[in-house]
Amino acid sequence: MNKLKCLVTGGAGFIGSNIALELQAKGHEVIIADNLMSGAMSNLKGFNGEFLKLDISRPFELNQKIDLIIHQAAITDPRFKDDDEMMRANIEGFEHIIELAKKNDAKLVYASTANLYGNGPVPMKESQEKELISVYGKSKLEMDFMAEKLFDKMQIVGLRYFNVFGPGEQNKGKAASMIYHLYNQMKEGKNPRLFKHGEQKRDHIYVKDVVAATIKAALLPKAESTTWARDWQLPLMNW
Ligand SMILES: NC(=O)c1ccc[n+]([C@@H]2O[C@H](COP(=O)([O-])OP(=O)(O)OC[C@H]3O[C@@H](n4cnc5c(N)ncnc54)[C@H](O)[C@@H]3O)[C@@H](O)[C@H]2O)c1
Numbered sequence: 001m002n003k004l005k006c007l008v009t010g011g012a013g014f015i016g017s018n019i020a021l022e023l024q025a026k027g028h029e030v031i032i033a034d035n036l037m038s039g040a041m042s043n044l045k046g047f048n049g050e051f052l053k054l055d056i057s058r059p060f061e062l063n064q065k066i067d068l069i070i071h072q073a074a075i076t077d078p079r080f081k082d083d084d085e086m087m088r089a090n091i092e093g094f095e096h097i098i099e100l101a102k103k104n105d106a107k108l109v110y111a112s113t114a115n116l117y118g119n120g121p122v123p124m125k126e127s128q129e130k131e132l133i134s135v136y137g138k139s140k141l142e143m144d145f146m147a148e149k150l151f152d153k154m155q156i157v158g159l160r161y162f163n164v165f166g167p168g169e170q171n172k173g174k175a176a177s178m179i180y181h182l183y184n185q186m187k188e189g190k191n192p193r194l195f196k197h198g199e200q201k202r203d204h205i206y207v208k209d210v211v212a213a214t215i216k217a218a219l220l221p222k223a224e225s226t227t228w229a230r231d232w233q234l235p236l237m238n239w
Contacts, residue, residue: 101154164205
């Protein structure tokens with residue numbers, strides 16, 4: 001496999017750090033761009049690539065030839081207080097990353113979200129109607145529209161992650177996964193706190209599976225990766 005020069009935005013965050021470390025382990029050169037808004041350097045033990053403390057939602061220059069961009073940076077906390085800033089930062093950040101990908105003729109894989117399906121029927125399908133329940137989801141749907149328009153012009157793949165859990169999410173506080181919160185309650189000797197009567201279903205995915213899926217989408221040739229990403233689903237977990 002060719003050694004690629006990869007940029008991981010949001011690479012100090014939960015999912016981004018797992019992706020950056022795996023790309024590094026596979027022998028690729030990795031640059032991380034992160035403003036440390038919700039990410040932390042403690043997620044990057046063992047990372048020996050370049051770290052750029054950078055707000056990608058503001059204009060920036062990166063004068064290095066990049067082969068692959070994995071775009072994870074975003075304001076991710078649905079409870080973030082400033083709706084306008086969340087829309088601006090997530091969308092303008094994506095615009096800058098698209099420009100960078102075009103300039104480098106680099107493939108771009110970005111994180112969308114299952115939040116777009118709202119409280120719609122399960123198991124959720126790509127084809128079902130979107131139901132926007134948060135500004136966060138609105139910003140991500142806007143990103144998907146931007147990506148759709150570029151589909152014939154560049155190599156771009158968006159992945160709608162569901163509820164991700166696993167190592168690296170401890171810095172997310174309240175925005176960490178339900179699994180993480182239940183785990184902590186049980187570790188403290190408390191009963192796990194389920195709402196209503198515990199009959200609800202939620203689709204969870206382990207972060208290492210998200211990493212594998214993201215890297216696979218990044219490394220497959222265009223035609224294959226889009227079909228594969230569209231059809232790829234893990235079985236729904238019942239709770
Ligand atoms: N965790 C999940 O369950 C989940 C589900 C669906 C989609 N996603 C998406 O996956 C991506 C990663 O999520 P996560 O859970 O790792 O979140 P996270 O908050 O841990 O990571 C986001 C990272 O982006 C950085 N960042 C934010 N704004 C930035 C900016 N303007 N410039 C540079 N860096 C910036 C943060 O500091 C952080 O390190 C996000 O785009 C998120 O929307 C996550």
